[in-house]
Amino acid sequence: MQDSWNPNLYxxxxxxxxxxxxxxANMVRRREGMRVLDLGCGTGKLTHYLHRKLAAQETVGLDASENMLRLARQFEGNGLEFKFGRIEDDPVPGKFDLVFSNAALQWLTGHEALFEKLRFKLQPGGQLAVQVPAMNSEPVHILAVETAEEFSEELGGYVRHLEVLRPENYAKLLYKLGFIEQEVRLQIYGHILPSPEAVIEWYRGTLLTTYQQRLDAETYERFVKGYTQKLIKYLGEERPFFFAYKRILIWGRLSY
Ligand SMILES: C[S@@+](CC[C@H](N)C(=O)[O-])C[C@H]1O[C@@H](n2cnc3c(N)ncnc32)[C@H](O)[C@@H]1O
Structure with a gap:
Protein backbone atom coordinates (compact mmCIF):
# COMPACT_ATOMS: atom_id res chain seq x y z
CA MET A 1 0.00 0.00 0.00
CA GLN A 2 1.32 3.47 -0.87
CA ASP A 3 2.59 5.84 1.84
CA SER A 4 0.10 8.70 1.65
CA TRP A 5 1.39 10.74 4.62
CA ASN A 6 2.24 14.13 3.21
CA PRO A 7 4.43 16.17 5.57
CA ASN A 8 3.57 19.45 3.81
CA LEU A 9 -0.15 18.90 4.16
CA TYR A 10 0.22 17.65 7.73
CA ALA A 25 5.28 17.22 27.02
CA ASN A 26 4.63 19.45 30.05
CA MET A 27 2.89 16.57 31.84
CA VAL A 28 6.10 14.49 31.76
CA ARG A 29 8.32 14.55 34.88
CA ARG A 30 11.94 14.99 33.86
CA ARG A 31 14.58 12.69 35.33
CA GLU A 32 18.32 12.39 34.74
CA GLY A 33 19.43 10.30 31.76
CA MET A 34 16.05 9.25 30.44
CA ARG A 35 15.55 6.68 27.68
CA VAL A 36 12.55 7.79 25.60
CA LEU A 37 10.44 6.10 22.93
CA ASP A 38 8.23 8.33 20.72
CA LEU A 39 5.62 6.26 18.90
CA GLY A 40 4.35 7.67 15.59
CA CYS A 41 6.94 10.46 15.70
CA GLY A 42 6.05 11.88 12.28
CA THR A 43 8.42 14.54 10.94
CA GLY A 44 10.55 14.36 14.10
CA LYS A 45 10.50 18.08 14.84
CA LEU A 46 8.56 17.57 18.06
CA THR A 47 10.56 14.45 18.99
CA HIS A 48 13.68 16.60 18.73
CA TYR A 49 12.10 19.22 20.99
CA LEU A 50 11.13 16.53 23.53
CA HIS A 51 14.62 15.00 23.48
CA ARG A 52 16.19 18.38 24.27
CA LYS A 53 13.55 19.46 26.79
CA LEU A 54 14.11 16.29 28.82
CA ALA A 55 17.87 16.34 28.19
CA ALA A 56 17.30 12.65 27.49
CA GLN A 57 20.20 10.28 27.20
CA GLU A 58 18.58 8.42 24.34
CA THR A 59 15.40 8.98 22.31
CA VAL A 60 14.06 6.72 19.60
CA GLY A 61 11.35 8.01 17.27
CA LEU A 62 9.37 5.27 15.54
CA ASP A 63 7.16 5.75 12.50
CA ALA A 64 5.72 3.65 9.69
CA SER A 65 5.90 6.42 7.07
CA GLU A 66 9.11 6.88 5.11
CA ASN A 67 7.76 10.25 3.88
CA MET A 68 7.67 11.50 7.46
CA LEU A 69 10.96 9.87 8.51
CA ARG A 70 12.84 11.42 5.61
CA LEU A 71 12.38 14.80 7.30
CA ALA A 72 12.93 13.39 10.79
CA ARG A 73 16.42 12.09 9.98
CA GLN A 74 17.84 15.63 9.80
CA PHE A 75 17.44 15.81 13.60
CA GLU A 76 19.43 12.63 14.31
CA GLY A 77 22.46 12.79 16.58
CA ASN A 78 23.25 13.49 20.24
CA GLY A 79 21.30 10.42 21.36
CA LEU A 80 18.32 10.94 19.04
CA GLU A 81 17.56 8.42 16.32
CA PHE A 82 14.62 7.44 14.14
CA LYS A 83 13.46 4.00 13.13
CA PHE A 84 11.03 2.73 10.54
CA GLY A 85 8.43 0.26 11.83
CA ARG A 86 4.91 -0.31 13.01
CA ILE A 87 4.00 0.37 16.62
CA GLU A 88 2.03 -2.89 16.82
CA ASP A 89 5.13 -4.92 15.83
CA ASP A 90 7.11 -3.52 18.80
CA PRO A 91 10.30 -3.25 16.73
CA VAL A 92 12.38 -1.24 19.24
CA PRO A 93 13.83 -3.58 21.87
CA GLY A 94 14.40 -2.82 25.51
CA LYS A 95 12.71 -0.84 28.26
CA PHE A 96 12.20 2.91 28.50
CA ASP A 97 11.74 5.61 31.14
CA LEU A 98 9.13 7.28 28.96
CA VAL A 99 6.85 5.95 26.25
CA PHE A 100 5.39 8.99 24.52
CA SER A 101 2.91 9.26 21.67
CA ASN A 102 1.27 12.38 20.27
CA ALA A 103 -1.67 11.99 17.88
CA ALA A 104 -0.75 8.51 16.62
CA LEU A 105 -2.33 5.76 18.73
CA GLN A 106 -5.82 6.59 17.43
CA TRP A 107 -4.72 4.75 14.26
CA LEU A 108 -4.44 1.51 16.25
CA THR A 109 -7.31 -0.57 17.53
CA GLY A 110 -7.67 -2.45 20.83
CA HIS A 111 -6.40 0.21 23.21
CA GLU A 112 -6.75 -1.98 26.34
CA ALA A 113 -4.34 -4.58 24.95
CA LEU A 114 -2.12 -1.91 23.38
CA PHE A 115 -1.70 0.04 26.63
CA GLU A 116 -0.90 -3.22 28.43
CA LYS A 117 1.88 -3.88 25.91
CA LEU A 118 3.19 -0.32 26.29
CA ARG A 119 3.21 -0.68 30.06
CA PHE A 120 5.65 -3.57 29.69
CA LYS A 121 7.97 -1.33 27.65
CA LEU A 122 8.51 0.75 30.81
CA GLN A 123 11.19 0.47 33.48
CA PRO A 124 10.15 0.75 37.14
CA GLY A 125 9.16 4.40 37.68
CA GLY A 126 8.54 4.70 33.94
CA GLN A 127 6.03 7.12 32.46
CA LEU A 128 3.47 6.78 29.71
CA ALA A 129 2.29 9.98 27.98
CA VAL A 130 -0.27 9.76 25.20
CA GLN A 131 -2.45 12.26 23.37
CA VAL A 132 -5.27 11.10 21.10
CA PRO A 133 -7.97 13.09 19.31
CA ALA A 134 -11.44 12.32 20.62
CA MET A 135 -13.40 13.22 17.51
CA ASN A 136 -14.66 9.73 16.63
CA SER A 137 -18.29 10.48 17.54
CA GLU A 138 -18.30 13.95 15.93
CA PRO A 139 -19.92 14.67 12.52
CA VAL A 140 -16.48 15.19 10.90
CA HIS A 141 -15.82 11.49 11.49
CA ILE A 142 -19.34 10.13 11.18
CA LEU A 143 -19.67 11.80 7.75
CA ALA A 144 -16.35 10.29 6.64
CA VAL A 145 -17.69 6.86 7.60
CA GLU A 146 -20.93 7.60 5.71
CA THR A 147 -18.91 8.62 2.61
CA ALA A 148 -16.77 5.47 2.91
CA GLU A 149 -19.92 3.37 2.95
CA GLU A 150 -21.02 5.04 -0.29
CA PHE A 151 -17.64 4.12 -1.83
CA SER A 152 -17.80 0.61 -0.40
CA GLU A 153 -17.20 -1.07 -3.76
CA GLU A 154 -14.13 1.04 -4.62
CA LEU A 155 -12.80 0.65 -1.08
CA GLY A 156 -13.45 -3.10 -0.96
CA GLY A 157 -15.68 -2.55 2.08
CA TYR A 158 -12.97 -0.69 4.03
CA VAL A 159 -14.17 1.87 6.58
CA ARG A 160 -11.84 3.69 8.97
CA HIS A 161 -13.36 3.49 12.47
CA LEU A 162 -11.28 5.34 15.01
CA GLU A 163 -11.32 3.51 18.27
CA VAL A 164 -10.72 5.90 21.12
CA LEU A 165 -11.91 5.13 24.65
CA ARG A 166 -13.74 7.57 26.91
CA PRO A 167 -11.40 9.59 29.17
CA GLU A 168 -12.63 7.83 32.32
CA ASN A 169 -11.89 4.46 30.73
CA TYR A 170 -8.26 5.48 30.10
CA ALA A 171 -8.08 6.48 33.78
CA LYS A 172 -9.47 3.08 34.85
CA LEU A 173 -7.10 1.32 32.46
CA LEU A 174 -4.05 3.12 33.86
CA TYR A 175 -5.14 2.16 37.38
CA LYS A 176 -5.62 -1.47 36.35
CA LEU A 177 -2.18 -1.56 34.74
CA GLY A 178 -0.50 -0.41 37.95
CA PHE A 179 0.16 3.28 37.26
CA ILE A 180 0.27 4.65 40.79
CA GLU A 181 0.06 8.26 39.61
CA GLN A 182 -2.03 9.51 36.73
CA GLU A 183 -3.61 12.49 35.04
CA VAL A 184 -6.21 12.10 32.31
CA ARG A 185 -7.77 15.21 30.75
CA LEU A 186 -10.30 15.91 28.07
CA GLN A 187 -9.39 19.22 26.51
CA ILE A 188 -11.07 21.28 23.82
CA TYR A 189 -8.64 23.06 21.53
CA GLY A 190 -10.36 25.96 19.79
CA HIS A 191 -8.75 26.54 16.41
CA ILE A 192 -9.65 29.59 14.37
CA LEU A 193 -9.46 28.48 10.75
CA PRO A 194 -10.00 30.82 7.76
CA SER A 195 -13.10 28.94 6.55
CA PRO A 196 -15.10 25.71 7.01
CA GLU A 197 -13.28 24.38 3.91
CA ALA A 198 -10.06 24.50 5.95
CA VAL A 199 -11.51 21.66 8.05
CA ILE A 200 -11.39 19.48 4.92
CA GLU A 201 -7.74 20.48 4.35
CA TRP A 202 -7.08 19.56 7.97
CA TYR A 203 -8.54 16.08 7.43
CA ARG A 204 -6.79 15.62 4.09
CA GLY A 205 -3.61 15.70 6.16
CA THR A 206 -4.78 12.94 8.56
CA LEU A 207 -8.00 10.92 8.51
CA LEU A 208 -8.51 11.01 4.74
CA THR A 209 -5.00 9.66 4.06
CA THR A 210 -6.26 6.15 4.88
CA TYR A 211 -8.82 6.46 2.06
CA GLN A 212 -6.30 8.02 -0.29
CA GLN A 213 -4.10 4.93 0.16
CA ARG A 214 -6.90 2.73 -1.10
CA LEU A 215 -8.28 4.75 -4.02
CA ASP A 216 -6.93 5.92 -7.37
CA ALA A 217 -6.44 9.69 -7.70
CA GLU A 218 -9.68 10.35 -9.59
CA THR A 219 -11.85 8.28 -7.21
CA TYR A 220 -10.16 9.85 -4.20
CA GLU A 221 -11.04 13.35 -5.45
CA ARG A 222 -14.68 12.23 -5.89
CA PHE A 223 -14.56 10.84 -2.35
CA VAL A 224 -13.28 14.16 -0.98
CA LYS A 225 -15.93 16.05 -2.96
CA GLY A 226 -18.71 13.86 -1.52
CA TYR A 227 -17.34 14.25 2.00
CA THR A 228 -16.96 18.03 1.54
CA GLN A 229 -20.58 18.45 0.43
CA LYS A 230 -21.86 16.59 3.50
CA LEU A 231 -19.54 18.34 5.92
CA ILE A 232 -20.07 21.89 4.65
CA LYS A 233 -23.83 21.39 5.01
CA TYR A 234 -23.19 20.58 8.65
CA LEU A 235 -20.45 23.17 9.37
CA GLY A 236 -22.18 26.16 7.75
CA GLU A 237 -20.60 29.27 6.22
CA GLU A 238 -18.95 30.96 9.21
CA ARG A 239 -15.68 32.77 8.32
CA PRO A 240 -13.30 32.58 10.08
CA PHE A 241 -14.40 29.19 11.31
CA PHE A 242 -14.09 28.18 14.95
CA PHE A 243 -13.10 24.50 15.01
CA ALA A 244 -13.65 22.90 18.43
CA TYR A 245 -11.29 19.94 18.55
CA LYS A 246 -11.51 17.45 21.42
CA ARG A 247 -8.41 15.66 22.62
CA ILE A 248 -7.56 13.33 25.48
CA LEU A 249 -4.25 13.77 27.26
CA ILE A 250 -3.14 10.75 29.27
CA TRP A 251 -0.19 10.54 31.66
CA GLY A 252 0.74 7.83 34.17
CA ARG A 253 3.76 6.80 36.22
CA LEU A 254 4.64 3.35 37.57
CA SER A 255 6.14 2.79 41.01
CA TYR A 256 9.89 2.26 41.41
C1 LIG B 1 -0.85 12.66 13.13
S1 LIG B 1 0.80 12.17 12.89
C2 LIG B 1 1.58 12.68 14.41
C3 LIG B 1 3.05 12.87 14.27
C4 LIG B 1 3.81 13.42 15.50
N1 LIG B 1 3.64 12.57 16.66
C5 LIG B 1 3.37 14.84 15.81
O1 LIG B 1 2.84 15.08 16.88
O2 LIG B 1 3.58 15.72 14.96
C6 LIG B 1 0.65 10.43 13.10
C7 LIG B 1 1.90 9.67 12.76
O3 LIG B 1 1.71 8.33 13.20
C8 LIG B 1 2.27 7.45 12.24
N2 LIG B 1 1.61 6.14 12.39
C9 LIG B 1 0.30 5.86 12.22
N3 LIG B 1 0.06 4.56 12.46
C10 LIG B 1 1.27 4.01 12.79
C11 LIG B 1 1.68 2.70 13.16
N4 LIG B 1 0.80 1.71 13.22
N5 LIG B 1 2.98 2.48 13.44
C12 LIG B 1 3.88 3.51 13.36
N6 LIG B 1 3.54 4.77 13.02
C13 LIG B 1 2.25 5.02 12.74
C14 LIG B 1 2.01 8.12 10.90
O4 LIG B 1 2.92 7.63 9.92
C15 LIG B 1 2.21 9.59 11.26
O5 LIG B 1 3.51 10.02 11.03
Whole structure:
Protein backbone atom coordinates (compact mmCIF):
# COMPACT_ATOMS: atom_id res chain seq x y z
CA MET A 1 0.00 0.00 0.00
CA GLN A 2 1.32 3.47 -0.87
CA ASP A 3 2.59 5.84 1.84
CA SER A 4 0.10 8.70 1.65
CA TRP A 5 1.39 10.74 4.62
CA ASN A 6 2.24 14.13 3.21
CA PRO A 7 4.43 16.17 5.57
CA ASN A 8 3.57 19.45 3.81
CA LEU A 9 -0.15 18.90 4.16
CA TYR A 10 0.22 17.65 7.73
CA UNK A 11 2.36 20.60 8.76
CA UNK A 12 0.01 23.14 7.21
CA UNK A 13 -1.72 23.30 10.58
CA UNK A 14 1.48 22.90 12.53
CA UNK A 15 0.70 25.59 15.11
CA UNK A 16 -2.71 24.11 15.87
CA UNK A 17 -1.47 20.52 15.87
CA UNK A 18 1.56 21.20 18.05
CA UNK A 19 -0.34 22.84 20.95
CA UNK A 20 -1.48 19.52 22.47
CA UNK A 21 2.02 18.13 21.97
CA UNK A 22 3.48 20.88 24.21
CA UNK A 23 0.71 20.32 26.77
CA UNK A 24 1.51 16.60 26.82
CA ALA A 25 5.28 17.22 27.02
CA ASN A 26 4.63 19.45 30.05
CA MET A 27 2.89 16.57 31.84
CA VAL A 28 6.10 14.49 31.76
CA ARG A 29 8.32 14.55 34.88
CA ARG A 30 11.94 14.99 33.86
CA ARG A 31 14.58 12.69 35.33
CA GLU A 32 18.32 12.39 34.74
CA GLY A 33 19.43 10.30 31.76
CA MET A 34 16.05 9.25 30.44
CA ARG A 35 15.55 6.68 27.68
CA VAL A 36 12.55 7.79 25.60
CA LEU A 37 10.44 6.10 22.93
CA ASP A 38 8.23 8.33 20.72
CA LEU A 39 5.62 6.26 18.90
CA GLY A 40 4.35 7.67 15.59
CA CYS A 41 6.94 10.46 15.70
CA GLY A 42 6.05 11.88 12.28
CA THR A 43 8.42 14.54 10.94
CA GLY A 44 10.55 14.36 14.10
CA LYS A 45 10.50 18.08 14.84
CA LEU A 46 8.56 17.57 18.06
CA THR A 47 10.56 14.45 18.99
CA HIS A 48 13.68 16.60 18.73
CA TYR A 49 12.10 19.22 20.99
CA LEU A 50 11.13 16.53 23.53
CA HIS A 51 14.62 15.00 23.48
CA ARG A 52 16.19 18.38 24.27
CA LYS A 53 13.55 19.46 26.79
CA LEU A 54 14.11 16.29 28.82
CA ALA A 55 17.87 16.34 28.19
CA ALA A 56 17.30 12.65 27.49
CA GLN A 57 20.20 10.28 27.20
CA GLU A 58 18.58 8.42 24.34
CA THR A 59 15.40 8.98 22.31
CA VAL A 60 14.06 6.72 19.60
CA GLY A 61 11.35 8.01 17.27
CA LEU A 62 9.37 5.27 15.54
CA ASP A 63 7.16 5.75 12.50
CA ALA A 64 5.72 3.65 9.69
CA SER A 65 5.90 6.42 7.07
CA GLU A 66 9.11 6.88 5.11
CA ASN A 67 7.76 10.25 3.88
CA MET A 68 7.67 11.50 7.46
CA LEU A 69 10.96 9.87 8.51
CA ARG A 70 12.84 11.42 5.61
CA LEU A 71 12.38 14.80 7.30
CA ALA A 72 12.93 13.39 10.79
CA ARG A 73 16.42 12.09 9.98
CA GLN A 74 17.84 15.63 9.80
CA PHE A 75 17.44 15.81 13.60
CA GLU A 76 19.43 12.63 14.31
CA GLY A 77 22.46 12.79 16.58
CA ASN A 78 23.25 13.49 20.24
CA GLY A 79 21.30 10.42 21.36
CA LEU A 80 18.32 10.94 19.04
CA GLU A 81 17.56 8.42 16.32
CA PHE A 82 14.62 7.44 14.14
CA LYS A 83 13.46 4.00 13.13
CA PHE A 84 11.03 2.73 10.54
CA GLY A 85 8.43 0.26 11.83
CA ARG A 86 4.91 -0.31 13.01
CA ILE A 87 4.00 0.37 16.62
CA GLU A 88 2.03 -2.89 16.82
CA ASP A 89 5.13 -4.92 15.83
CA ASP A 90 7.11 -3.52 18.80
CA PRO A 91 10.30 -3.25 16.73
CA VAL A 92 12.38 -1.24 19.24
CA PRO A 93 13.83 -3.58 21.87
CA GLY A 94 14.40 -2.82 25.51
CA LYS A 95 12.71 -0.84 28.26
CA PHE A 96 12.20 2.91 28.50
CA ASP A 97 11.74 5.61 31.14
CA LEU A 98 9.13 7.28 28.96
CA VAL A 99 6.85 5.95 26.25
CA PHE A 100 5.39 8.99 24.52
CA SER A 101 2.91 9.26 21.67
CA ASN A 102 1.27 12.38 20.27
CA ALA A 103 -1.67 11.99 17.88
CA ALA A 104 -0.75 8.51 16.62
CA LEU A 105 -2.33 5.76 18.73
CA GLN A 106 -5.82 6.59 17.43
CA TRP A 107 -4.72 4.75 14.26
CA LEU A 108 -4.44 1.51 16.25
CA THR A 109 -7.31 -0.57 17.53
CA GLY A 110 -7.67 -2.45 20.83
CA HIS A 111 -6.40 0.21 23.21
CA GLU A 112 -6.75 -1.98 26.34
CA ALA A 113 -4.34 -4.58 24.95
CA LEU A 114 -2.12 -1.91 23.38
CA PHE A 115 -1.70 0.04 26.63
CA GLU A 116 -0.90 -3.22 28.43
CA LYS A 117 1.88 -3.88 25.91
CA LEU A 118 3.19 -0.32 26.29
CA ARG A 119 3.21 -0.68 30.06
CA PHE A 120 5.65 -3.57 29.69
CA LYS A 121 7.97 -1.33 27.65
CA LEU A 122 8.51 0.75 30.81
CA GLN A 123 11.19 0.47 33.48
CA PRO A 124 10.15 0.75 37.14
CA GLY A 125 9.16 4.40 37.68
CA GLY A 126 8.54 4.70 33.94
CA GLN A 127 6.03 7.12 32.46
CA LEU A 128 3.47 6.78 29.71
CA ALA A 129 2.29 9.98 27.98
CA VAL A 130 -0.27 9.76 25.20
CA GLN A 131 -2.45 12.26 23.37
CA VAL A 132 -5.27 11.10 21.10
CA PRO A 133 -7.97 13.09 19.31
CA ALA A 134 -11.44 12.32 20.62
CA MET A 135 -13.40 13.22 17.51
CA ASN A 136 -14.66 9.73 16.63
CA SER A 137 -18.29 10.48 17.54
CA GLU A 138 -18.30 13.95 15.93
CA PRO A 139 -19.92 14.67 12.52
CA VAL A 140 -16.48 15.19 10.90
CA HIS A 141 -15.82 11.49 11.49
CA ILE A 142 -19.34 10.13 11.18
CA LEU A 143 -19.67 11.80 7.75
CA ALA A 144 -16.35 10.29 6.64
CA VAL A 145 -17.69 6.86 7.60
CA GLU A 146 -20.93 7.60 5.71
CA THR A 147 -18.91 8.62 2.61
CA ALA A 148 -16.77 5.47 2.91
CA GLU A 149 -19.92 3.37 2.95
CA GLU A 150 -21.02 5.04 -0.29
CA PHE A 151 -17.64 4.12 -1.83
CA SER A 152 -17.80 0.61 -0.40
CA GLU A 153 -17.20 -1.07 -3.76
CA GLU A 154 -14.13 1.04 -4.62
CA LEU A 155 -12.80 0.65 -1.08
CA GLY A 156 -13.45 -3.10 -0.96
CA GLY A 157 -15.68 -2.55 2.08
CA TYR A 158 -12.97 -0.69 4.03
CA VAL A 159 -14.17 1.87 6.58
CA ARG A 160 -11.84 3.69 8.97
CA HIS A 161 -13.36 3.49 12.47
CA LEU A 162 -11.28 5.34 15.01
CA GLU A 163 -11.32 3.51 18.27
CA VAL A 164 -10.72 5.90 21.12
CA LEU A 165 -11.91 5.13 24.65
CA ARG A 166 -13.74 7.57 26.91
CA PRO A 167 -11.40 9.59 29.17
CA GLU A 168 -12.63 7.83 32.32
CA ASN A 169 -11.89 4.46 30.73
CA TYR A 170 -8.26 5.48 30.10
CA ALA A 171 -8.08 6.48 33.78
CA LYS A 172 -9.47 3.08 34.85
CA LEU A 173 -7.10 1.32 32.46
CA LEU A 174 -4.05 3.12 33.86
CA TYR A 175 -5.14 2.16 37.38
CA LYS A 176 -5.62 -1.47 36.35
CA LEU A 177 -2.18 -1.56 34.74
CA GLY A 178 -0.50 -0.41 37.95
CA PHE A 179 0.16 3.28 37.26
CA ILE A 180 0.27 4.65 40.79
CA GLU A 181 0.06 8.26 39.61
CA GLN A 182 -2.03 9.51 36.73
CA GLU A 183 -3.61 12.49 35.04
CA VAL A 184 -6.21 12.10 32.31
CA ARG A 185 -7.77 15.21 30.75
CA LEU A 186 -10.30 15.91 28.07
CA GLN A 187 -9.39 19.22 26.51
CA ILE A 188 -11.07 21.28 23.82
CA TYR A 189 -8.64 23.06 21.53
CA GLY A 190 -10.36 25.96 19.79
CA HIS A 191 -8.75 26.54 16.41
CA ILE A 192 -9.65 29.59 14.37
CA LEU A 193 -9.46 28.48 10.75
CA PRO A 194 -10.00 30.82 7.76
CA SER A 195 -13.10 28.94 6.55
CA PRO A 196 -15.10 25.71 7.01
CA GLU A 197 -13.28 24.38 3.91
CA ALA A 198 -10.06 24.50 5.95
CA VAL A 199 -11.51 21.66 8.05
CA ILE A 200 -11.39 19.48 4.92
CA GLU A 201 -7.74 20.48 4.35
CA TRP A 202 -7.08 19.56 7.97
CA TYR A 203 -8.54 16.08 7.43
CA ARG A 204 -6.79 15.62 4.09
CA GLY A 205 -3.61 15.70 6.16
CA THR A 206 -4.78 12.94 8.56
CA LEU A 207 -8.00 10.92 8.51
CA LEU A 208 -8.51 11.01 4.74
CA THR A 209 -5.00 9.66 4.06
CA THR A 210 -6.26 6.15 4.88
CA TYR A 211 -8.82 6.46 2.06
CA GLN A 212 -6.30 8.02 -0.29
CA GLN A 213 -4.10 4.93 0.16
CA ARG A 214 -6.90 2.73 -1.10
CA LEU A 215 -8.28 4.75 -4.02
CA ASP A 216 -6.93 5.92 -7.37
CA ALA A 217 -6.44 9.69 -7.70
CA GLU A 218 -9.68 10.35 -9.59
CA THR A 219 -11.85 8.28 -7.21
CA TYR A 220 -10.16 9.85 -4.20
CA GLU A 221 -11.04 13.35 -5.45
CA ARG A 222 -14.68 12.23 -5.89
CA PHE A 223 -14.56 10.84 -2.35
CA VAL A 224 -13.28 14.16 -0.98
CA LYS A 225 -15.93 16.05 -2.96
CA GLY A 226 -18.71 13.86 -1.52
CA TYR A 227 -17.34 14.25 2.00
CA THR A 228 -16.96 18.03 1.54
CA GLN A 229 -20.58 18.45 0.43
CA LYS A 230 -21.86 16.59 3.50
CA LEU A 231 -19.54 18.34 5.92
CA ILE A 232 -20.07 21.89 4.65
CA LYS A 233 -23.83 21.39 5.01
CA TYR A 234 -23.19 20.58 8.65
CA LEU A 235 -20.45 23.17 9.37
CA GLY A 236 -22.18 26.16 7.75
CA GLU A 237 -20.60 29.27 6.22
CA GLU A 238 -18.95 30.96 9.21
CA ARG A 239 -15.68 32.77 8.32
CA PRO A 240 -13.30 32.58 10.08
CA PHE A 241 -14.40 29.19 11.31
CA PHE A 242 -14.09 28.18 14.95
CA PHE A 243 -13.10 24.50 15.01
CA ALA A 244 -13.65 22.90 18.43
CA TYR A 245 -11.29 19.94 18.55
CA LYS A 246 -11.51 17.45 21.42
CA ARG A 247 -8.41 15.66 22.62
CA ILE A 248 -7.56 13.33 25.48
CA LEU A 249 -4.25 13.77 27.26
CA ILE A 250 -3.14 10.75 29.27
CA TRP A 251 -0.19 10.54 31.66
CA GLY A 252 0.74 7.83 34.17
CA ARG A 253 3.76 6.80 36.22
CA LEU A 254 4.64 3.35 37.57
CA SER A 255 6.14 2.79 41.01
CA TYR A 256 9.89 2.26 41.41
C1 LIG B 1 -0.85 12.66 13.13
S1 LIG B 1 0.80 12.17 12.89
C2 LIG B 1 1.58 12.68 14.41
C3 LIG B 1 3.05 12.87 14.27
C4 LIG B 1 3.81 13.42 15.50
N1 LIG B 1 3.64 12.57 16.66
C5 LIG B 1 3.37 14.84 15.81
O1 LIG B 1 2.84 15.08 16.88
O2 LIG B 1 3.58 15.72 14.96
C6 LIG B 1 0.65 10.43 13.10
C7 LIG B 1 1.90 9.67 12.76
O3 LIG B 1 1.71 8.33 13.20
C8 LIG B 1 2.27 7.45 12.24
N2 LIG B 1 1.61 6.14 12.39
C9 LIG B 1 0.30 5.86 12.22
N3 LIG B 1 0.06 4.56 12.46
C10 LIG B 1 1.27 4.01 12.79
C11 LIG B 1 1.68 2.70 13.16
N4 LIG B 1 0.80 1.71 13.22
N5 LIG B 1 2.98 2.48 13.44
C12 LIG B 1 3.88 3.51 13.36
N6 LIG B 1 3.54 4.77 13.02
C13 LIG B 1 2.25 5.02 12.74
C14 LIG B 1 2.01 8.12 10.90
O4 LIG B 1 2.92 7.63 9.92
C15 LIG B 1 2.21 9.59 11.26
O5 LIG B 1 3.51 10.02 11.03
Missing amino acids: EKFQTERSRPFYDL
